Amino acid sequence: MSNVYDILMERGFIEQATHEDEIRELLGKESVTFYVGFDPTADSLHVGHFIQVMVMMHMQKAGHKPIALVGGGTAMVGDPSGKTEMRKMLTEADIDHNATSLKHQISKYLDLDGEKGYAANNKDWLKGLQYIDFIRDIGKHFSVNRMLTAECFKSRLEKGLSFLEFNYMLMQSYDFLELNRKYNCKLEMGGNDQWSNILGGVDLVRREEKKQVYGLTFKLLTTSEGKKMGKTESGAVWIDPDKTSPFELYQYLRNIDDADVENTLALLTFLPMDEVRRLGSLEGSEINKAKEILAFEFTKIVHGEEEAKKAEKAAKALFSGGVDMSNVPSTDMDKSIFEAGIGLLGLMTDLGLTSSNGEARRLVKQGGVSVNDKQITDFRKEITIEDFEDGKLMIRKGKKKYHQVKI
Known part of the structure; x- marks a missing residue:
């Protein structure tokens, strides 16, 4: 039986680990409860976030227990990690709505039945904390000098770091302590921008519970040039089919750069690595076959086989000049708009085909x-x-991006 640590390593997920050998040994000998946090700043995950879900699926397949933690409490503060300026504040009702939607979405991909895995919301314990008790019991373990050297704060110091954001590390660290006490959670995993917060949690559990716990970060989904993937001119590529149709998701992956094919196949599909390497090494027009496989496999994971087949069929019909329009994004508009006439540039921007006139x-x-x-x-x-x-009416942008308008 292969160790899931080796699988994650071979596929290129792992960026940093607090104790590489110990984590690998632990994952090889027992069923480990681990957690990943999701920030409810929107009511759907996007393709970039899905790396975390893929890691959790690999882990659960290998017999480990995921906790999908939605940050309903921390979202009220805002995470400064990887951000140059403070996030805009959402209302509590918006955060609750987003948290419920995310929990529902993540449950499609993981078994969170309370035995094989768990869903949690940190609002349950953060909202009721007494400030003075928290600062006395938890705050005493944090050195401000050391916090200021953390990568997530360094970049913010130039523009000004609010005390609100400074608290974020304490709250995320407290989550690990809470999950360790409640579920015997031994491992926190997250994107590489979470490294400082994860180290804070590992240290807090050690000081409070006298237990050794572990942290692991994985790569963010980026192109070979280091740009974050999962964004297009018209915004994020969402997992929610109402925000990004299965066809658009398929097309997004079908059109990635040749240089990104192998890495994306390794991270976003369950294809064996020999096959990933074979597909990644194809050249010339052959590489398009690999992109079709990537697009199909990922769309299948996210939306199921039937939707993936429909998207593939629609993409092939478009490519060969056919007219299977069933999966092309379309917008219903009022007839009166066109009786008066509307400028093409404005229409394209309204439809999200372009970001500006x-x-x-x-x-x-x-x-x-x-x-x-x-x-x-x-x-x-x-x-x-x-x-x-x-x-x-059909508008085509470039060779492959279509949008239908119906009146």
């Missing part, structure tokens, strides 16, 4: 925009009722 204008000038398969060269073009065929 300036970007749309550039695309038109470069010949990158078609309406109903006719290339548009005049950026002043108005879209009117006459442009619709059977109440439908």
Whole structure:
């Protein structure tokens, strides 16, 4: 039986570990309860977050017990890690709604039945904390000097770090202590931007409970140039099919750079590593086959096999000039808008095809925009009722991005 630590290592997940040999040994000899935190700043995960879910799925398959911790309490403070400025504050009702949605979403991929795994919300213990008791019991273990050397705070010091954010490390560390007491949780895992907070938790459990616990971070999902993946011109690529359709998710992965194929296959699919390396080494137009496999496999994990097949079919139909439009994103709009006429540039921006009218204008000038398969060269073009065929209009951006408007 292979050790899940080796699997995660071979697939390229692991970035840093507090005690590499001990963690590997522990994961080889017992069923370990571990936790990963999710920040409820939105009501869906995006592709970048899914790395964490993949790690948890690998761990659960190997017999370990995940705790998916939603940060309903910490979100009221805002996590400064990896951010250059303070986050905008959400209302408590928004945070609660997001936390419930995330818990529901994560439960699709992991068994969180209370035996094989758990779902928790740190609001349950953070909200009722008495400030003076907390500062006396927990705050005494934290050295401000040492906290200021932490990467997550260093970058904020230039712009100003609020006391609110300074508390975040104490609260996240307290989560580990709470989960250790409640579930005997021995391992905290998170994205590489969480390293300082994880070290805080490992240290706090050692001081309070006199127990050795462990921390592990994994790589963020980035391109070969180091840019975060999971973002497009029109925003994040979401896991929620109402925010990003299975077709759009498929297309996003189908169109990644050649250089990113192998790494993304290793991180976002369960294909054996021999197959990942074989697909990653394909060259020329052959690499497109690997991208199709990646897009299909990941869409299947997220949305199930049937949706993945539909997305694949729609993508192939588009590519071969066919017209299977069932999975192309579409927007219903009021007929009256087009009776008056609307500028193409504004329409593209409204539909999320472009982030600004300036970007749309550039695309038109470069010949990158078609309406109903006719290339548009005049950026002043108005879209009117006459442009619709059977109440439908197709806008194409570049070679592969389509959006249908229905009235």
